[in-house]
Amino acid sequence: MKPYENFVENILGAVRSSQGKNPAAATAIIQEALQAAGLMGAATPPTRATEPAGKAPFVDLNPPPAWSPGARRRAAGPDGGTGASTGASASGLQDWMARLKAGLPGQGMPGRDRSVDPATHGPGQFLEGSFTNEAGTRRYRLYVPAKPASGPRPLVVMLHGCKQDPEDFAAGTTMNLLAEESGCLVLYPEQAAGANHSQCWNWFEAKHQQRDQGEPSLIAGMTRQVVREHGGDPGRVYVAGLSAGGAMAAVMAAAYPELYAAAGVHSGLPAGGAHDLMSGLNAMKGAPKKMRAGAKLGKPVPVIVFHGDRDAIVHPSNGQAAFHQFTQDAGGRGLEQREERGQGHTRVMALDDAGRVVAEHWLLHGAGHAWSGGSTAGSYADPSGPNASAEMLRFFLGD
Template sequence: MKPYERFVDNILGAVRSGQGKDPLAATALIQDVLRNAGLMPGVQAPAEPAARAPFVDLNGVPDWLRRPAAPHGAPWARPQRSAPEAPGQFLAGSFGNAAGTRRYRLYVPARAASGPRPLVVMLHGCQQSAGDFAAGTAMNRLAEEHGCLVLYPDQERGANSSNCWNWFDAAHQRREEGEPSLIAGMTRDVLREHGADPGRVYVAGLSAGGAMAAVMGAAYPDLYAAVGVHSGLPVGAARDLMSGLNAMKGKHLGGKSQALRRRVPLIVFHGDQDAVVHPSNGAALYRQFTQVGVRELEERGAAGAGRGHTRTTALDDAGRVVAEHWVVHGAGHAWAGGDPAGSYTDAAGPDASAEMLRFFLDQAGG
């Protein structure tokens, strides 16, 4: 049995064993499985092949998360700097509606804007935070070069104990409901308050954040001009926790994911040695967004000093690129080309952040 199959089988067994027990006992069973897999803080993961990037939980609670929530849509009074290589402001704020409240970080480039800026929304994975994800993807540095705003919504522990976006829950897969309504709401607030370009708004994410980015693209094709998903899953692959765990194993709900009402440009990255989210999810997601009527080109990138990859590009009848599917060879569940300053990163391989931003900006001619 492969590592990802063993891990998901253990999780499913824990869920079944927890049925009928009190919530604390059921949670303890699931946490034991996560702890044994090295996915809970304070426990070293068992030795694994070198091809799989290590899982590291770097999520101490930063000072800004301990502060009370700011008023609806308001940034904190004291702006914070980003990393030295990204000299702009890294603002903190929050957004709330009937579905709850979520905090966020917003990168604003230091250089003056020559017009409305593009906006990239970045959704972190489980056991991550906005700041951790910004560090690992190094998207702020790229945003400074290209003059983009970058919004990092932050999941709350109260909404998911592992800080995962609830992509697998039917209540969080529909337009203007649940977490999609919160992410879309703060996106619109940033558009309005910071003068961003409504025609150049993009959403991307890793793992659970990647699955939620796909949900956002499907639910809000009028808001997001393109979607980037790293190590994520198709829209509608699950409706609850059990089907979500099965989807991670490659067994999607009903054997296939739901069709989209409208095609949205998509770029997908997935490691072919991913032991957490089966690589077949990347292919299924690519097919879901491209659907039919495309012409495909395939190219292989040599490993060189990093990891090799296979990129499949889908073009429509007019020759426009509508999707890209990157399979990173030998890579596990980690952001390709990422910075080790953040968790769930793999410095080897293609630079997923640079390629996603290139794909996004190409959709509107840069």
Template sequence: MHPDFQRLMTEAARLTRAGELRRATASIRAALGKGSATAAETPTASDDDCVVIDVEARRVEPAPPVQQPAPASVPGGRFIAGSHTDVNGTHEYRLFAPPVWQGQTLPLVVMLHGCTQNPDDFAAGTGMNDAAREHGVFVLYPAQTQRANASRCWNWFKHNHQQRDRGEPAMLAAMTREVMARYGIDPQRVYVAGLSAGGAMAAILGDAYPDLFAAVGVHSGLPAGAATDLPSALAAMKRGTGSVARSTSVPTIVFHGDADATVHPSNGERAVAARAGRDTPESTRARSANGREYTQRRYRDADGRVVAEHWVVHGAGHAWAGGSAQGSYTDAQGPDASAEMLRFFRTHTLPPPAR
């Protein structure tokens, strides 16, 4: 990182506001130690949304080409292609319907991919469909568009995409409700999780829509309110957030590798603290069946119910724990994040609607 990090980031913000995005990107790259602030090779961009925060700038290990599921079905269920259109435009999605579904009411998990990923890649890498099949759970994978972000990142770092009924949170909530209505989803058992930029957006959705999502999973992401613009986002990613921006009432489970060089591990601590506050956790250190050691911390409320969990995966980088090499940004050696998130989700439901 450049010794003049703060000065270069301030200059990047000024240049962005002035519309000089080529020079702004060069300043950002220089701040991160990736080039000169006057580098001629800096890519151009057409607007603010194309100055990308690529929170998945590196892979933990090379991944082979993703095997795309069949458009109508996968073994033991259906993988349905769909789209949602509103004032934000059209966003495609994939929906896993478990084989047990015959019209009955079932839970739903919304899964938000990271930068450069897509629903098929994310489903293959996380193995969430396999975990959901076992428990009879629908899984919705919204797709970010390159029109909205050049690297298909969810725009968690922009102030107009951080509130209820605005921007991407509004679109994702509307898509979720549309799928709920179409497939008769149980409104008390709807959850949201994501990786990296998707994890940061999942935290925002839980904060903005506690009446829609019964629990949240944040993997290698950041807490809601961690940043409001490009410079503050890059600073939070590299150095962590100084404090919890706002608390949340939504139960939260967090996974983060303590060797993550892309999103600082302290962001995982802040995401948990948003729900757990300063409570003292129960702590267990163990080794996953796949090889990595981890520390699991559980936080209970006054009634003894676990309302937050923090899984620190030792030696792991920026990747989905326990994932498959069929998808990108996965770490097969870690504990099974998909299975553990589903376990956590199944212990939490929203109260029934008031009559």
């Protein structure tokens, strides 16, 4: 059995065997399944980044999960009374499913180096900011090239994967260094640990796949704010991501086709490929049949997809499904395709009626779950293979 099949089968088996058990016992079963798949190590205490002197503390408006210690302390009140019960629910299954979705207890995020090195992150400014709307608050980093702008700048929105942050993702993809050459702004939204303990974008939940709702509304609002305040070109805004970030990039392109001129999906999944945690795990095992055929979008945007054929976390069929999803015309017919083989990869291009390439699918032979052509200065990056960042910028900017 392949690694990704072993992982998902262990999780699904744990789900079935733990039904009816109390939350602690169910969580132990899930932990055993993750350890058996080699995806869970020893617990690491969380480290909180130090805020710069004089800077107002960051406040996330998302309420803590009902099972969390913080929520229980809130319910208990300042005098330590019991208050409303949050430790037990009508269904133990719902409780431990919430634990799995947010990250298992004891799996704190490792300490992170949030320092910025010009050699890694570029010679320009790497600004910090945040955006707030009804769905909550999210931090971000924004790279502004040192080279003076000659006009409105293109903007690339980069969505990190699980257990990553903007500094790590920028280092691994080297997107800032390439953006310095092309004069692009690069925006890195940061998922909050309060929304997902492993800092994954919640691409698999229906409420986070809709226009003007949840995380899509935060990312879109942040994008508009940066375009408005930092001289971005509204007609040249792009979105890309890795893994959970790649899946969310597909969601953003599907939900906001007037905002994003093109999308990049690396080791991700098609938009709408799941509607909850369990369907998300199944989708990671292999794209649903209807998605493999290509679910029709209202207004597809140009897309470039990268996926390793040895990806043990997200099955490669999801890359194919994302490509098909964005390559249907108004009548639901697939566009003309051409294939070319390169060193270690196969590239399929979809052409519109005018003969222009509007979508590309790069199948990376022998590659796993990592950003192709990236830098080991960041996580989940593979220096070998085509440079995904450079190819995405070429595709986006038409160079």
